[in-house]
Amino acid sequence: MRVDVVAVGTELLLGQIVDTNSSWIGEQLAAHGFDSLLQVKVGDNLGRVESAFRRALADADAVIVCGGLGPTHDDLTREAIAAVMGVSLHMRDDIGDRIREMFSARGRYMADNNLRQALVPEGAEVIVQTRGTAPGLICPVRIDGVDKVLYAVPGVPHEMKEMMERAILPDLHRRSGEVAVIASRVLRTWGESESGLNERLDPIIAELEGVGNPTLAFLASGWEGIKVRLTAKAPTTEAANELLDMWAGRVLEVVGTQVFGFDDDTMESVVLQMLRERGLTLGLAESVTGGLVGARLTGIAGASDVLRGGIVSYASEVKFDLLGVPEGPVVSEAAAAAMASGARRALGADVGLALTGVAGPAEQDGMPVGTLCIGIAIGDDVHTAMARLPGQREQMRQMSVITALDFLRRTLATPGA
Amino acid sequence: MRVDVVAVGTELLLGQIVDTNSSWIGEQLAAHGFDSLLQVKVGDNLGRVESAFRRALADADAVIVCGGLGPTHDDLTREAIAAVMGVSLHMRDDIGDRIREMFSARGRYMADNNLRQALVPEGAEVIVQTRGTAPGLICPVRIDGVDKVLYAVPGVPHEMKEMMERAILPDLHRRSGEVAVIASRVLRTWGESESGLNERLDPIIAELEGVGNPTLAFLASGWEGIKVRLTAKAPTTEAANELLDMWAGRVLEVVGTQVFGFDDDTMESVVLQMLRERGLTLGLAESVTGGLVGARLTGIAGASDVLRGGIVSYASEVKFDLLGVPEGPVVSEAAAAAMASGARRALGADVGLALTGVAGPAEQDGMPVGTLCIGIAIGDDVHTAMARLPGQREQMRQMSVITALDFLRRTLATPGA
Numbered sequence: 001m002r003v004d005v006v007a008v009g010t011e012l013l014l015g016q017i018v019d020t021n022s023s024w025i026g027e028q029l030a031a032h033g034f035d036s037l038l039q040v041k042v043g044d045n046l047g048r049v050e051s052a053f054r055r056a057l058a059d060a061d062a063v064i065v066c067g068g069l070g071p072t073h074d075d076l077t078r079e080a081i082a083a084v085m086g087v088s089l090h091m092r093d094d095i096g097d098r099i100r101e102m103f104s105a106r107g108r109y110m111a112d113n114n115l116r117q118a119l120v121p122e123g124a125e126v127i128v129q130t131r132g133t134a135p136g137l138i139c140p141v142r143i144d145g146v147d148k149v150l151y152a153v154p155g156v157p158h159e160m161k162e163m164m165e166r167a168i169l170p171d172l173h174r175r176s177g178e179v180a181v182i183a184s185r186v187l188r189t190w191g192e193s194e195s196g197l198n199e200r201l202d203p204i205i206a207e208l209e210g211v212g213n214p215t216l217a218f219l220a221s222g223w224e225g226i227k228v229r230l231t232a233k234a235p236t237t238e239a240a241n242e243l244l245d246m247w248a249g250r251v252l253e254v255v256g257t258q259v260f261g262f263d264d265d266t267m268e269s270v271v272l273q274m275l276r277e278r279g280l281t282l283g284l285a286e287s288v289t290g291g292l293v294g295a296r297l298t299g300i301a302g303a304s305d306v307l308r309g310g311i312v313s314y315a316s317e318v319k320f321d322l323l324g325v326p327e328g329p330v331v332s333e334a335a336a337a338a339m340a341s342g343a344r345r346a347l348g349a350d351v352g353l354a355l356t357g358v359a360g361p362a363e364q365d366g367m368p369v370g371t372l373c374i375g376i377a378i379g380d381d382v383h384t385a386m387a388r389l390p391g392q393r394e395q396m397r398q399m400s401v402i403t404a405l406d407f408l409r410r411t412l413a414t415p416g417a
Numbered sequence: 418m419r420v421d422v423v424a425v426g427t428e429l430l431l432g433q434i435v436d437t438n439s440s441w442i443g444e445q446l447a448a449h450g451f452d453s454l455l456q457v458k459v460g461d462n463l464g465r466v467e468s469a470f471r472r473a474l475a476d477a478d479a480v481i482v483c484g485g486l487g488p489t490h491d492d493l494t495r496e497a498i499a500a501v502m503g504v505s506l507h508m509r510d511d512i513g514d515r516i517r518e519m520f521s522a523r524g525r526y527m528a529d530n531n532l533r534q535a536l537v538p539e540g541a542e543v544i545v546q547t548r549g550t551a552p553g554l555i556c557p558v559r560i561d562g563v564d565k566v567l568y569a570v571p572g573v574p575h576e577m578k579e580m581m582e583r584a585i586l587p588d589l590h591r592r593s594g595e596v597a598v599i600a601s602r603v604l605r606t607w608g609e610s611e612s613g614l615n616e617r618l619d620p621i622i623a624e625l626e627g628v629g630n631p632t633l634a635f636l637a638s639g640w641e642g643i644k645v646r647l648t649a650k651a652p653t654t655e656a657a658n659e660l661l662d663m664w665a666g667r668v669l670e671v672v673g674t675q676v677f678g679f680d681d682d683t684m685e686s687v688v689l690q691m692l693r694e695r696g697l698t699l700g701l702a703e704s705v706t707g708g709l710v711g712a713r714l715t716g717i718a719g720a721s722d723v724l725r726g727g728i729v730s731y732a733s734e735v736k737f738d739l740l741g742v743p744e745g746p747v748v749s750e751a752a753a754a755a756m757a758s759g760a761r762r763a764l765g766a767d768v769g770l771a772l773t774g775v776a777g778p779a780e781q782d783g784m785p786v787g788t789l790c791i792g793i794a795i796g797d798d799v800h801t802a803m804a805r806l807p808g809q810r811e812q813m814r815q816m817s818v819i820t821a822l823d824f825l826r827r828t829l830a831t832p833g834a
Contacts, residue, residue: 013456016636019440023432291709292712294711295712309730309735310708310729312726314715315724315765361718
């Protein structure tokens with residue numbers, strides 16, 4: 001089943017907003033086994049919006065339209081749909097009442113144009129709004145004797161996503177005649193290239209291509225590593241999860257400790273959880289990353305029960321004075337080790353993690369741009385590592401964060417550590 | 418002149434990569450006075466790519482194609498262009514030699530398929546590559562008796578941008594018969610909503626609409642503030658800049674100190690430069706932001722001549738022990754002041770900047786989520802401020818960074834500070 005996407009909004013064409021909605025929709029469609037072969041951005045012009053809908057419906061079995069459902073005169077999706085369906089718009093009082101109630105509940109004045117959002121094309125079904133004001137629409141359309149469907153959802157990402165999951169994906173499955181449940185599992189990996197993982201997983205991929213279910217896809221996520229996504233189709237959620245458990249286990253056997261987590265796990269959430277389970281607190285000493293490691297860890301609510309704090313030792317004297325690093329080259333494994341012990345001591349933490357390196361533009365202490373030295377102090381045990389990272393300043397720094405956290409993860413996982 | 422955009426790549430439809438290229442191209446086209454009315458994403462399928470090119474050329478005067486110029490069998494843009502032009506591809510030996518040289522200069526083995534990138538449609542002009550391997554193309558096409566043009570550029574953003582600026586925008590101006598120079602100036606603002614700025618600038622906007630040149634646009638950049646962009650058209654660069662100087666001056670008169678910088682300035686680059694000019698060093702104490710301020714400042718090369726370092730005092734005891742904050746509630750202006758003085762002292766800096774607050778999910782010290790307290794210590798002078806910021810955890814933290822840096826900027830700009 002082919003499902004194309006039309007994103008409506010002049011601000012998208014002007015580049016004032018990047019159209020992340022159709023990317024997200026495309027990812028969902030692929031995970032659910034639907035083909036999305038053309039995705040279009042069109043501005044707020046009735047003729048062009050209508051023509052974009054007609055073209056998309058001519059090519060695809062279903063079309064998802066995103067945006068243009070708001071209250072202002074620029075929001076033309078409803079009118080264009082009515083034109084394509086050859087019907088008129090009628091006011092749905094129940095929706096109007098709901099919009100009025102939302103405004104009065106917030107004690108806000110409602111301009112009359114908000115009721116435009118209660119207009120529904122004759123013959124369309126409404127997707128009830130649970131978060132904002134504009135409802136979504138499911139619009140059956142007959143094109144050249146073939147029954148097709150056009151869905152309309154608001155452009156506000158969280159409203160769109162909620163309607164996709166609750167109403168549109170299930171409706172697409174019903175129309176495609178599939179009663180199956182689709183479930184997926186993501187294995188988060190760090191430490192190997194996509195082609196390297198691909199090569200190692202080749203036998204499993206070949207086997208999966210034979211059975212056809214689940215499917216396996218690689219998603220490169222830049223400095224977040226490579227995601228391996230398994231998507232299974234089955235009559236029930238239990239059966240789908242059973243398939244996923246089995247094949248995730250097979251992948252895990254091959255990829256091993258390069259898998260650091262699953263689904264919504266991040267490297268920082270995994271490391272925090274490992275420390276929490278071991279009853280250990282953490283102190284940081286950051287040089288090259290200037291606070292990025294701390295910023296990432298504290299992005300997670302509840303980090304405070306593990307993270308004591310950090311020292312950003314950008315000037316060498318701060319390394320010497322606050323962290324007790326011996327004078328000498330500050331980009332070295334020895335300096336990283338001293339920084340880690342210093343952070344442990346100064347911050348009263350069980351574990352110290354330190355990063356020092358060269359983000360560029362120029363080399364430092366005779367070390368080339370891209371050098372990262374990591375130190376870990378656990379009690380009196382000290383572990384160090386050195387890496388050469390690619391990229392410009394920002395990429396090198398972001399790669400440093402995940403590389404250092406991964407080193408800590410591996411160190412904590414080592415028996416006896 | 419209407420210039421539409423086609424982005425080629427199955428990974429874009431699958432949502433594995435967000436198509437930021439056409440957003441950027443759309444922004445450039447708008448700034449240069451060209452209309453972009455439809456932007457399309459299509460996968461790596463010869464028939465569909467060719468049909469997308471034909472449709473776009475039927476509607477627009479010029480089409481910019483992004484992606485599909487690489488070496489693999491999935492890269493089909495060249496073949497599709499040749500089909501649309503009704504010509505064949507020929508091998509350009511000079512380009513092939515250049516690609517071979519690039520590989521051997523890096524000591525890397527060159528697979529033969531890389532020479533596919535030296536194939537050029539008969540009658541197309543080459544845009545020389547200066548950064549990667551695949552050259553761009555300028556392809557004249559006659560559609561229904563009308564001369565049009567299709568440009569092809571690689572999908573790698575920095576290669577695409579360089580070719581847009583060097584070759585495509587100037588070529589579009591030539592073809593549109595415009596000899597004018599287009600120049601723009603961005604005023605970066607912080608501290609007021611888009612509607613508030615709009616209202617204050619209303620008389621200037623009305624005046625500009627009368628004269629028609631330069632144009633003024635607001636670009637909302639989330640937690641980076643609102644950008645006010647002036648775009649001027651003139652016979653020479655000097656004349657365009659003169660117009661921009663004059664109108665930027667007018668805007669500045671109205672918006673005043675809410676303008677923190679111009680064009681590529683960021684809040685962090687501006688604050689670093691102010692400190693540098695005054696010969697002052699900076700030390701940080703971060704609680705709620707966990708290192709984000711340090712991370713942002715050290716994202717700028719050369720920050721080390723100003724920034725001594727920082728102390729991330731996530732645990733209250735770190736505030737008491739390392740920063741000398743008196744025991745008591747840690748989310749208060751008094752605590753922020755003590756943290757700022759402590760950071761100055763501990764890090765040996767001239768200026769201390771401290772942030773403490775509540776990012777959520779729960780309130781702290783009786784302060785609601787969104788509370789931010791800022792402290793600044795310059796010598797023995799201490800300045801504090803408190804703000805209530807909107808949003809969830811991440812938004813609140815990011816807003817805290819720019820709010821605190823803006824407070825430092827305003828404090829440094831105050832005579833006698």
